[in-house]
Amino acid sequence: MTFRPLHDRVLVRRIEAVAKTPGGIIIPDSAKEKPQEGEVVSAGTGIRAEDGTITPLDVKAGDKILFGKWSGTEIKIDGEDLIIMKESDVLGIVG
Numbered sequence: 001m002t003f004r005p006l007h008d009r010v011l012v013r014r015i016e017a018v019a020k021t022p023g024g025i026i027i028p029d030s031a032k033e034k035p036q037e038g039e040v041v042s043a044g045t046g047i048r049a050e051d052g053t054i055t056p057l058d059v060k061a062g063d064k065i066l067f068g069k070w071s072g073t074e075i076k077i078d079g080e081d082l083i084i085m086k087e088s089d090v091l092g093i094v095g
Contacts, residue, residue, distance in 0.1 A: 003077055005084060008047040010059055012038040012067065012083045037094065039064055041082060057087050064094040 005011050015037045040063045046056040059065060072085030 004042055005044040007044045008057060008087045009084055010043045010057070010087055010090065011041040012065065012072065012085060013041050013080070014038045014083065015064070036069055037064065037066055038083065043087075047087075059087060059090060059093060066091045066094060 003011065040059050040061050042061050043057050043059055046054045048054050067083075067085060067090050071089035072083040074081060074083055076082070
């Protein structure tokens with residue numbers, strides 16, 4: 001893939017949720033919610049301040065993150081569904 005986000009944007013791949021509850025009930029695709037956890041595929045260089053300095057991002061490729069339910073824009077690159085969002089839409093990094 002030859003896509004690199006600009007400035008303070010990150011490219012995220014959703015991590016699919018488990019299709020079975022702890023009690024053994026299988027959840028059909030129509031009842032599943034979109035997962036709010038993902039893996040950063042690539043990140044921009046950072047945001048440029050008024051004085052010209054660049055503040056680097058806190059996330060990097062490979063980080064597992066949590067993000068808001070309606071965050072970002074869904075795109076398709078090389079047949080894969082990905083999300084591009086601003087770093088401010090990221091709620092946190094998972095251990």
